[in-house]
Amino acid sequence: MKINLLLTGNELMAGDTIDSNSSMIANQFAPLGWRLHKKVTVGDDIKLLCEEIDLLSRDTDVLIINGGLGPTVDDLTADALAKVSGNPLEQHPEALEHLQQWAQQRGYQLNKANLKQSFLPKGSAIIPNATGSAVGINLQHQGCIIIATPGVPSELRPMLSQQIIPFLQSRYASGYIKTVRIGVFGLGESTLQEMFDHAFPDWPETIELGFRASFPVLEVKLTARLAGMDEQLESWKNKVKALLAEHVLGEMPCTMAAACLQQLNDKRSNMVTAESCTGGLIASEITRIPGSSSRFLGGIVSYSNSMKAEVLGVSWKALEQEGAVSEVVAQQMLSGALRVSGADVGIAVTGIAGPDGGTEDKPVGTVWLAWGAADNIKTLCLRLPFERPFFQNMVTALGLDLLRRYLLGVDTLPATASRYKVS
Amino acid sequence: MKINLLLTGNELMAGDTIDSNSSMIANQFAPLGWRLHKKVTVGDDIKLLCEEIDLLSRDTDVLIINGGLGPTVDDLTADALAKVSGNPLEQHPEALEHLQQWAQQRGYQLNKANLKQSFLPKGSAIIPNATGSAVGINLQHQGCIIIATPGVPSELRPMLSQQIIPFLQSRYASGYIKTVRIGVFGLGESTLQEMFDHAFPDWPETIELGFRASFPVLEVKLTARLAGMDEQLESWKNKVKALLAEHVLGEMPCTMAAACLQQLNDKRSNMVTAESCTGGLIASEITRIPGSSSRFLGGIVSYSNSMKAEVLGVSWKALEQEGAVSEVVAQQMLSGALRVSGADVGIAVTGIAGPDGGTEDKPVGTVWLAWGAADNIKTLCLRLPFERPFFQNMVTALGLDLLRRYLLGVDTLPATASRYKVS
Numbered sequence: 001m002k003i004n005l006l007l008t009g010n011e012l013m014a015g016d017t018i019d020s021n022s023s024m025i026a027n028q029f030a031p032l033g034w035r036l037h038k039k040v041t042v043g044d045d046i047k048l049l050c051e052e053i054d055l056l057s058r059d060t061d062v063l064i065i066n067g068g069l070g071p072t073v074d075d076l077t078a079d080a081l082a083k084v085s086g087n088p089l090e091q092h093p094e095a096l097e098h099l100q101q102w103a104q105q106r107g108y109q110l111n112k113a114n115l116k117q118s119f120l121p122k123g124s125a126i127i128p129n130a131t132g133s134a135v136g137i138n139l140q141h142q143g144c145i146i147i148a149t150p151g152v153p154s155e156l157r158p159m160l161s162q163q164i165i166p167f168l169q170s171r172y173a174s175g176y177i178k179t180v181r182i183g184v185f186g187l188g189e190s191t192l193q194e195m196f197d198h199a200f201p202d203w204p205e206t207i208e209l210g211f212r213a214s215f216p217v218l219e220v221k222l223t224a225r226l227a228g229m230d231e232q233l234e235s236w237k238n239k240v241k242a243l244l245a246e247h248v249l250g251e252m253p254c255t256m257a258a259a260c261l262q263q264l265n266d267k268r269s270n271m272v273t274a275e276s277c278t279g280g281l282i283a284s285e286i287t288r289i290p291g292s293s294s295r296f297l298g299g300i301v302s303y304s305n306s307m308k309a310e311v312l313g314v315s316w317k318a319l320e321q322e323g324a325v326s327e328v329v330a331q332q333m334l335s336g337a338l339r340v341s342g343a344d345v346g347i348a349v350t351g352i353a354g355p356d357g358g359t360e361d362k363p364v365g366t367v368w369l370a371w372g373a374a375d376n377i378k379t380l381c382l383r384l385p386f387e388r389p390f391f392q393n394m395v396t397a398l399g400l401d402l403l404r405r406y407l408l409g410v411d412t413l414p415a416t417a418s419r420y421k422v423s
Numbered sequence: 424m425k426i427n428l429l430l431t432g433n434e435l436m437a438g439d440t441i442d443s444n445s446s447m448i449a450n451q452f453a454p455l456g457w458r459l460h461k462k463v464t465v466g467d468d469i470k471l472l473c474e475e476i477d478l479l480s481r482d483t484d485v486l487i488i489n490g491g492l493g494p495t496v497d498d499l500t501a502d503a504l505a506k507v508s509g510n511p512l513e514q515h516p517e518a519l520e521h522l523q524q525w526a527q528q529r530g531y532q533l534n535k536a537n538l539k540q541s542f543l544p545k546g547s548a549i550i551p552n553a554t555g556s557a558v559g560i561n562l563q564h565q566g567c568i569i570i571a572t573p574g575v576p577s578e579l580r581p582m583l584s585q586q587i588i589p590f591l592q593s594r595y596a597s598g599y600i601k602t603v604r605i606g607v608f609g610l611g612e613s614t615l616q617e618m619f620d621h622a623f624p625d626w627p628e629t630i631e632l633g634f635r636a637s638f639p640v641l642e643v644k645l646t647a648r649l650a651g652m653d654e655q656l657e658s659w660k661n662k663v664k665a666l667l668a669e670h671v672l673g674e675m676p677c678t679m680a681a682a683c684l685q686q687l688n689d690k691r692s693n694m695v696t697a698e699s700c701t702g703g704l705i706a707s708e709i710t711r712i713p714g715s716s717s718r719f720l721g722g723i724v725s726y727s728n729s730m731k732a733e734v735l736g737v738s739w740k741a742l743e744q745e746g747a748v749s750e751v752v753a754q755q756m757l758s759g760a761l762r763v764s765g766a767d768v769g770i771a772v773t774g775i776a777g778p779d780g781g782t783e784d785k786p787v788g789t790v791w792l793a794w795g796a797a798d799n800i801k802t803l804c805l806r807l808p809f810e811r812p813f814f815q816n817m818v819t820a821l822g823l824d825l826l827r828r829y830l831l832g833v834d835t836l837p838a839t840a841s842r843y844k845v846s
Contacts, residue, residue, distance in 0.1 A: 011635045013459045015449025016642070018441060022464075026438025036436045038471070039464035041445075048461070071613050072634060106842070113616045133613075152636070154813070190494055190556075193536050210497060212434045213575070219439070273703075273724070279710020280696075280703030283724040287702020290778055290811055298730035300723055301696070301706045304764070307721035311734060311763055340734055341727070355713050388713055390577070419529075 001172040003029070004056040005039040006049075008067040008077060009151060013043040021066050021149075021156055028160045032169070033177040033225075044068065049080040057084075057144040062168065067151035069134035071113035077148050078120055078137065085141045087122040094126045095119075095135045102133050127163045131155050136163070145171070178229060180222045180237045181252035183259070184244055185401050186414030189213055192220070192244075199243050207236055216397035219252055220244070246410045256400040257285040257292075263407035264295040269344040271403070273299035274312055274337035276324065277351035277367060281396045297341045302333065312336030323362065325350050327379050330368035338374045345407065347371045347399040353388045366422070367395050371403045378406065380413075381422040424595040426452070427479040428462040429472075431490040431500060432574060436466040444489050444572075444579055451583045455592070456600040456648075467491065472503040480507075480567040485591065490574035492557035494536035500571050501543055501560065508564045510544040517549045518542075518558045525556050550586045554578050559586065568594070601652060603645045603660045604675035606682070607667055608824050609837030612636055615643070615667075622666050630659055639820035642675055643667075669833045679823040680708040680715075686830035687718040692767040694826070696722035697735055697760035699747065700774035700790060704819045720764040725756065735759030746785065748773050750802050753791035761797045768830065770794045770822040776811045789845070790818050794826045801829065803836075804845040 005025065011017040019041070026036050040056060042048045049068070057063045068077030082089045096118040103110045117134050120126065127136030127147070132155035137148035147164055149156050184192070189211050196209065203209060208223040220240060224233045241248050249259035264271055273282045283299035286292050300311050305324055308314040314332040322328050334348035351367025358364035365384045372378045380402070384391050394416065401414050413421070428448065434440040442464070449459050463479060465471045472491070480486045491500030505512045519541040526533045540557050543549065550559030550570070555578035560571035570587055572579050607615070612634050619632065626632060631646040643663060647656045664671050672682035687694055696705045706722035709715050723734050728747055731737040737755040745751050757771035774790025781787035788807045795801045803825070807814050817839065824837050836844070 010633065012445075013449060013462065014453060015446040016635055016644075017637060018443045018446045020441050022435075023438040023441050026436060030437060035466075037465075038475075039436065041462035041464075042460075043458075052461075072616055074633060108613075111613060111617050113613055113620075190531075190534065190536055193495055194534055197536075210433065211495060212439050214440060221439075275703075278707075279715075279719075280698075280706030280722055280724065281710075283703030283726075284701075284707045287704075287724070287726065287776075288812060288815070290776075292702075293726055293780075296702075296726055298724045298726040298734075299703055300734070301703065301710070301721045303710065303716055303719055303721040307764055311721075311723070341730055353710075353713075357716075389711060392711070 001034055001062060001168070002037050002060045003034060003062045003064065004060040005036050006052055006056055006063060006065045007039065007041040008044060008049055008065065010043045010074065012041050012067070021151065021153055024153060024157060025064060025066070025160060028165060030177070030179070032165070034168075034172075044074040044076055046076050046080055046083070049076055050084050053080055053084045053146070057141050057146055060144055061172070063144050063146045064164075065146065065148040066156065069117065069136070069148060069150045071117055071133065075116075081124075081137065081139060081146065081148060082121040085121055085123075085139060087124075087139070089119040090122050091118050092120045092124065092126060098126070098128065098135050099133055127159055129155050130158045130162070138167070178224045178233055180233060182220045182222075182237065182240060182244070183249035183252045183254040184218045184220055184247050185216060185249055185256065185259075185397065186247040186412075186416070187218065187244070188415055189218060191415070192218065195243060200239070204232065204236070207233060216256060216393065217249060217252075217254065246405060246408055246412060247414070249404075255285065255289070256397045256404075258289055260400045260404040260407075261286065261289055261292060261295055263404050264345075267407050269407065270295050270297050272297050272337045272341040272343035272346040274333040274346065274348040275299060275301050276303060276308070276333070276349060277353045278349050278392050278396050278399070279303065281392050282347060282349070282399055285396055285400065297343045300337055300340075308333060311340070313339070325352055325362050325366055325368060327368055327370075327381065330370035330379055331377050334370040334372075334377055335374055345371070345373050345403060347403050349395050349399050351391075351395060353391050355388060365391060367391075369395070369399055369402060371399065372406050378402070380417065382417060382420045383422050384420050424457055424485060424591070425460050425483045426457060426485045426487065427483040428459050429475055429479055429486060429488045430462065430464040431467060431472055431488065433466045433497065435464050435490070444574065444576055447576060447580060448487060448489070448583060451588060453600070453602070455588070457591075457595075467497040467499055469499050469503055469506070472499055473507050476503055476507045476569070480564050480569055483567055484595070486567050486569045487587075488569065488571040489579065492540065492559070492571060492573045494540055494556065498539075504547075504560065504562060504569065504571060505544040508544055508546075508562060510546050510562070512542040513545050514541050515543045515547065515549060515558075521549070521551065521558050522556055550582055552578050553581045553585070561590070601647045601656055603656060605643045605645075605660065605663060605667070606672035606675045606677040607641045607643055607670050608639060608672055608679060608682075608820065609670040609835075609839070610641065610667070611838055612641060614838070615641065618666060623662070627655065627659070630656060639679060639816065640672060640675075640677065669828060669831055669835060670837070672827075678708065678712070679820045679827075681712055683823045683827040683830075684709065684712055684715060684718055686827050687768075690830050692830065693718050693720050695720050695760045695764040695766035695769040697756040697769065697771040698722060698724050699726060699731070699756070699772060700776040701772050701815050701819050701822070702726065704815050705770060705772070705822055708819055708823065720766045723760055723763075731756060734763070736762070748775055748785050748789055748791055750791055750793075750804065753793035753802055754800050757793040757795075757800055758797055768794070768796050768826060770826050772818055772822055774814075774818060776814050778811060788814060790814075792818070792822055792825060794822065795829050801825070803840060805840060805843045806845050807843050
C-alpha cells in the first residue's frame with residue numbers, strides 16, 4: 001500500500017506551528033508495516049491545494065490530508081476536495097447531526113462558522129470525531145482513497161486508531177516489519193558508528209541499522225522486514241546492548257527520567273531533587289511518568305538564596321563565601337533535600353543558566369551537580385556553553401543520568417560531562 | 424522570490440522525529456517577507472531524493488534541502504545532488520579543512536565516516552558550519568539556487584542567519600510584510616470568530632486576520648502586505664486588544680508564564696509555587712524565562728504527603744480527613760509556601776493526574792487550585808478529562824492564568840475553568 005500525506009495550513013508554512021501530526025500518523029501506521037512515501041505541505045491556498053490533491057492522489061493508493069477542516073474561512077480542504085473531484089459541497093446529514101450533538105454536550109449554540117463544517121463533497125462518507133467539531137472525510141477519487149482529517153492532534157489521534165486504521169486494514173493487508181529501538185545516552189553518533197564498525201564487521205544485511213539523535217537520547221534502531229526474523233533480531237539486539245553496556249537507557253520509548261526511575265525501582269530506592277538553575281525541570285520530567293509517585297518524594301526549587309537557606313538548610317556562610325554556584329552549596333542542597341524528604345538518594349543542581357548573572361570566575365553555563373546518598377555525595381562542575389533552554393535541558397539530562405549511573409554502580413561519566421568538565 | 428523546501432530523513436517519515444527545522448527556516452525568512460511555497464519530505468531514498476530535487480528546483484528560485492549531510496551511510500544529499508546536477512563528487516579542500524579544524528578543537532580523530540563529509544558535487548561552494556562537522560552546500564542547477572543544510576537544529580540556526588540569509592539578500596530584495604500577533608487565553612476559537620464578526624463588520628481587506636491554536640495560547644494574527652500600513656495595523660491591533668480585554672496575554676511570542684511574570688513586574692510582587700500533580704512543571708515554565716529569578720523565589724514539589732506536612736506545614740489531620748486532593752490541603756500548601764519563601768503571592772495545585780489513583784469521589788482529573796496572597800486565598804476545583812501530560816499542561820496553564828487574573832484585579836475565569844468547574 002502506497003500512502004502519501006498532504007498537510008495544509010498557513011501556520012505550517014509560516015513557521016508558527018511545528019507539525020507533530022505526520023509523526024503521529026507514521027507512528028500509528030508503523031506497526032502495520034505501512035510507511036509514508038511522500039509528505040507535502042502547503043499553505044491555505046485553494047489553487048495549490050487543488051493541484052497537490054490532484055497530483056498526490058494520482059500515483060498512490062491512499063492520500064491522507066491533514067488540516068483545513070475547521071470552522072474559519074481559511075479552512076479550505078472540503079472546498080478543494082469538491083473542486084478536484086467534481087462533487088459539489090452539500091450539507092451532510094450525519095455531519096450536521098454530529099455538530100448538533102457536539103454543541104449540545106458543551107452547552108454551545110452552533111454558529112454559522114460551525115455549520116460550514118457540515119458541508120462535504122457529495123458522495124463523501126464521514127469519519128466520526130470523538131472529541132471535536134470537525135468530522136473527517138472519506139472520498140474515492142481516481143482510484144485513490146482520500147481521507148481528510150482534522151489538524152487538532154487530540155482529535156486526530158483517536159480518529160486514526162479507532163476509524164481510519166480499521167478501515168484501511170479492511171482494504172489492505174499489513175506487511176511484516178519488526179523494529180527494535182535502543183535508547184542510549186553518553187556516546188556521540190560518530191563514536192557509535194565506529195564502535196559498530198569495529199565490533200560488528202559481520203552485521204547482517206537483513207537487519208537495517210540506523211542512528212537517530214533525539215535530544216538528549218541517541219536511538220539505535222534495528223529493523224527487519226522479512227518474516228521469521230524474530231530470533232535473529234533478538235540476538236543482535238542483545239549484542240548491541242552488551243556492546244553499549246552502561247550507556248544503554250533501555251528500549252524506546254525511554255526518557256532519561258524513565259531510565260532513572262527504572263533503576264530506582266530495581267534498587268527499591270526513592271529520590272528527591274533540589275534544583276536551582278533547572279527551576280523544576282528535573283522534577284517535572286520525572287513526574288511526567290505515570291507511577292513516579294512511588295519513587296519520587298518531591299523536590300525543592302530553591303531559586304532564591306533565602307529558600308536555599310530556610311528550606312534546605314544551606315548555610316548562609318557558604319552562600320556568602322562560596323556563592324550560590326559552588327560545590328559546598330550543591331552538597332548542602334542535596335543533604336538538605338534528603339533530610340527534609342527522607343529520601344534515599346537525590347540530585348541537586350545549582351548553576352548560571354544565563355543570559356545574565358555570569359562573572360569572570362563563574363561565567364554563564366557554569367553548573368555544580370551533586371548526586372547520591374547522604375553518606376556518599378558525588379559532585380561535578382561543568383561549563384556548558386549553551387543557551388538558557390538548552391542549558392537547562394542538558395543539566396536535567398546529565399543530572400538524571402548521573403543518578404542512574406550511581407544506582408547502577410558504575411562511575412563512568414557520559415561523554416558530554418567529560419567534555420565540559422571544569423578541570 | 425519563490426522558495427521550496429525539501430526535507431530528507433527516514434526519521435521524518437517514520438515518525439521518529441518531529442520536524443522543527445522548517446519552522447525555524449520559515450521564522451527566519453518571515454521578517455524579510457520571504458514565504459515558503461511548498462515543502463516536501465521524503466525518506467533516505469536516493470531515487471526519490473533525485474526525483475524531488477529535480478522537480479522542486481524546476482519551478483522555483485531557491486530550493487533549500489535540509490538533512491542528509493551527516494557522516495553515516497544513510498546521508499545521501501551530496502550524492503543525490505551530484506547525480507541530479509551531473510557534477511561528480513570530489514573532495515572539497517575547504518570542506519576538508521573545516522573537518523580537520525572541527526576535529527582538532529574537540530580532540531577527535533577524524534574517521535572514514537567523517538571524511539565522507541568533505542566530498543561535494545563539483546562546482547559547489549561550501550557554507551561554513553560554526554558548530555558541526557557538516558558544511559552546507561551551495562550549488563546552481565537549472566537556474567535555481569540549491570542550498571543544502573544540516574539537519575541538526577543548532578547547526579542550521581546560525582548557518583541560516585549568518586550565511587544563507589545574507590547570501591540570499593544579496594541576490595533577492597526582501598518584500599514588505601508586517602505582522603502583529605496577539606496571544607489570548609481563556610476564549611475558544613469559534614467564540615473568537617463570532618466576537619470578531621460582531622464587533623468588526625468593517626474589518627479592512629488590507630489586513631489578513633488569522634487565528635491559530637498553539638496550546639495553551641490562542642494566537643490572533645494580523646498581517647499587512649502593503650507598504651505604508653503601519654498606522655492602520657497599529658490601530659486595528661488596539662481595537663482587537665480592547666475587544667479581548669483581560670483575555671489578552673500580550674504580543675507574541677508570549678507564554679502563560681511570561682504573561683504572569685509581566686503582571687508580577689507591573690505589581691512589583693514576587694511569587695512561589697507549591698505543586699503536587701504538576702510535579703514542578705509550573706516552576707519550570709516560569710524559570711524558562713530569562714530574568715525570572717527577580718520575581719520567582721522558588722517552589723516546592725510536594726509529591727509525598729510527608730513533604731506536604733514537613734516542608735509546607737500542611738496538617739496531617741487535613742491530609743487524613745480530607746485527603747491530599749482537597750480544598751483545605753490546597754489552601755495550606757499555598758499558605759505554607761508563602762510562609763517558607765516570604766513571597767507575596769503564589770499558586771498551589773493538588774490533583775490526580777492519573778492514570779491511577781482515582782476514586783469514585785475524586786476521579787482521575789480532579790484538581791484543586793489555590794492562588795493569591797496569604798490574606799486572600801482563592802480556590803477552585805476542576806475535573807479535567809484529559810490524559811496525564813495534557814492534564815498537567817492544562818493545570819499549569821490555568822494556574823498561571825488564575826494568578827495573572829488575580830494580579831490584574833479581574834475575577835472572570837478562563838473558559839476552560841468555567842467549563843470544567845465542579846459545581
